[in-house]
Amino acid sequence: MTHRLQSQRFWSTAHPALLPHFQATLSRSTSRHARSAHGRSEPSAAKNKAAPPNPSWILFIQPGVTLSEHALYWLAEVIQAHPEARLIYSDHDYRQADGTLCAPAFKPDWSPELLRSTNYIGPAVALHRETLLGMMSIHEASETFGSDPHDLLLRFCEHLQPSEIRHLAAPLWHLPIASAKSASTLEDASGRNPVQAHLDRLGIAATATRTHRGHYRVRYAISDPPPLVKVLIPTRDALEYLRPCVESLLSRTRYPHFEVLVIDNGSEQAETLAYLEKLDATPRVHVLRDARPFNFSALNNAGARQARGQVLCLLNNDTEVISPDWMETMLGHLVQPGVGVVGAKLYYSDGRVQHAGDTVGPGGCAHHLHAFLEREDPGYCDRAILTQDLSAVTAACLMTWRNLYLGLGGLDEEHLPVAFNDVDYCLRVREHGQRVVWTPHAELYHHESVSRGKQEDPKKSARAARELAYMRARWGQAMRHDPFYNLNLSYQRPDFSLSYMPMVERPWR
Numbered sequence: 480m481t482h483r484l485q486s487q488r489f490w491s492t493a494h495p496a497l498l499p500h501f502q503a504t505l506s507r508s509t510s511r512h513a514r515s516a517h518g519r520s521e522p523s524a525a526k527n528k529a530a531p532p533n534p535s536w537i538l539f540i541q542p543g544v545t546l547s548e549h550a551l552y553w554l555a556e557v558i559q560a561h562p563e564a565r566l567i568y569s570d571h572d573y574r575q576a577d578g579t580l581c582a583p584a585f586k587p588d589w590s591p592e593l594l595r596s597t598n599y600i601g602p603a604v605a606l607h608r609e610t611l612l613g614m615m616s617i618h619e620a621s622e623t624f625g626s627d628p629h630d631l632l633l634r635f636c637e638h639l640q641p642s643e644i645r646h647l648a649a650p651l652w653h654l655p656i657a658s659a660k661s662a663s664t665l666e667d668a669s670g671r672n673p674v675q676a677h678l679d680r681l682g683i684a685a686t687a688t689r690t691h692r693g694h695y696r697v698r699y700a701i702s703d704p705p706p707l708v709k710v711l712i713p714t715r716d717a718l719e720y721l722r723p724c725v726e727s728l729l730s731r732t733r734y735p736h737f738e739v740l741v742i743d744n745g746s747e748q749a750e751t752l753a754y755l756e757k758l759d760a761t762p763r764v765h766v767l768r769d770a771r772p773f774n775f776s777a778l779n780n781a782g783a784r785q786a787r788g789q790v791l792c793l794l795n796n797d798t799e800v801i802s803p804d805w806m807e808t809m810l811g812h813l814v815q816p817g818v819g820v821v822g823a824k825l826y827y828s829d830g831r832v833q834h835a836g837d838t839v840g841p842g843g844c845a846h847h848l849h850a851f852l853e854r855e856d857p858g859y860c861d862r863a864i865l866t867q868d869l870s871a872v873t874a875a876c877l878m879t880w881r882n883l884y885l886g887l888g889g890l891d892e893e894h895l896p897v898a899f900n901d902v903d904y905c906l907r908v909r910e911h912g913q914r915v916v917w918t919p920h921a922e923l924y925h926h927e928s929v930s931r932g933k934q935e936d937p938k939k940s941a942r943a944a945r946e947l948a949y950m951r952a953r954w955g956q957a958m959r960h961d962p963f964y965n966l967n968l969s970y971q972r973p974d975f976s977l978s979y980m981p982m983v984e985r986p987w988r
Contacts, residue, residue, distance in 0.1 A: 699811030707788030819913025822872020
């Protein structure tokens with residue numbers, strides 16, 4: 480049974496001028512009463528009698544969820560400030576038996592790929608009424624949300640532009656602590672697959688399968704004819720790393736349509752030179768000699784200009800392939816409309832996570848997410864195991880369109896010859912209107928620049944300082960708020976820990 484109520488009791492802290500009409504919808508299958516955030520129960524008939532006839536927004540709430548006392552005020556302020564908005568979601572936390580709140584889930588801003596992976600928007604959402612009625616009746620929407628919120632959210636977002644989806648970075652919804660369980664306990668006995676239905680409605684050739692934790696993995700079909708991928712590997716000696724990198728690439732990669740360009744930056748060791756000569760005679764492998772002083776950006780740019788094919792894959796010489804489908808997995812994401820860059824999940828030699836995407840701003844500039852987690856650790860809100868949109872990924876394994884790369888000038892070899900060039904490129908891709916996607920399903924080892932070494936000298940320190948200063952000058956505004964790293968989280972440490980001073984602006988003074 481579905482109950483509708485006017486949520487006036489939550490408006491006590493709100494200014495009347497900021498209050499549009501709301502209709503809150505709770506879906507319950509076992510109760511004939513709707514319970515308020517203060518624990519009182521009232522007959523649904525009385526609530527319907529009080530409800531405004533044409534509310535502008537409808538707030539869908541799952542059973543057991545309560546609202547913070549300022550929830551509707553904050554929603555009303557967002558609606559007034561952003562008249563283009565059509566969907567508003569917020570963070571949530573959990574309510575213990577004694578009423579205390581704990582375990583906040585601080586979410587990223589809009590990420591279409593993350594919503595295909597899991598219902599990260601959560602147990603309550605505000606939807607624009609007229610937009611909803613253009614798709615389905617309120618009764619149908621309420622029934623859908625009651626049985627599968629993920630399904631309703633996917634359906635609704637199919638009709639929206641990114642600017643119409645607003646994330647409110649505050650825990651406005653409180654869930655009972657009993658619901659804080661892993662997604663693996665939420666198996667749908669009906670066998671419904673809302674993500675596959677969503678992909679089918681959009682005509683996207685892809686298969687969505689449910690994971691053991693109750694999320695979804697989407698495998699996108701690759702366009703026909705399949706694009707040629709050119710893998711660029713800069714190197715200088717370090718044969719003990721280059722050899723396993725190239726051999727794992729050639730022997731373990733299942734996708735057949737790729738070539739390798741090794742960019743030799745002045746190797747001198749006889750054994751390395753002999754191996755490079757052998758590689759140059761190997762089908763699908765070529766060697767480009769470039770003995771200039773080390774400039775990672777310039778080496779990759781030179782390789783990109785020499786490369787043939789539609790797709791570039793920048794790859795460090797100290798990586799090794801783990802998953803045979805890594806290339807087709809990344810390519811499947813890249814061929815989706817609007818995607819400009821795709822990154823992989825990288826591990827240290829001991830199996831701990833080295834890279835699960837990058838955040839921009841937290842930690843002072845740019846840092847890897849989920850670093851040093853154990854391989855199977857799901858990370859904060861399971862984000863270490865979920866495909867998602869991010870601000871940047873590392874060039875240790877980065878796939879992009881060749882035309883896009885060349886059109887944007889490639890990596891910045893003037894200002895960023897060694898560090899942050901990959902982050903800068905990703906931010907320019909996003910500035911260009913393209914998305915950056917990270918997938919945990921393309922897996923490689925990365926020995927963290929062992930071949931280049933970590934020794935420091937005054938020249939290297941000065942160069943690093945210049946690169947950092949350039950990034951802060953060029954991307955200072957972006958560093959103030961990474962849309963995929965919540966403002967309630969620490970910007971001192973990029974580890975998803977809570978901030979002592981959240982940078983969220985409250986709508987009251």
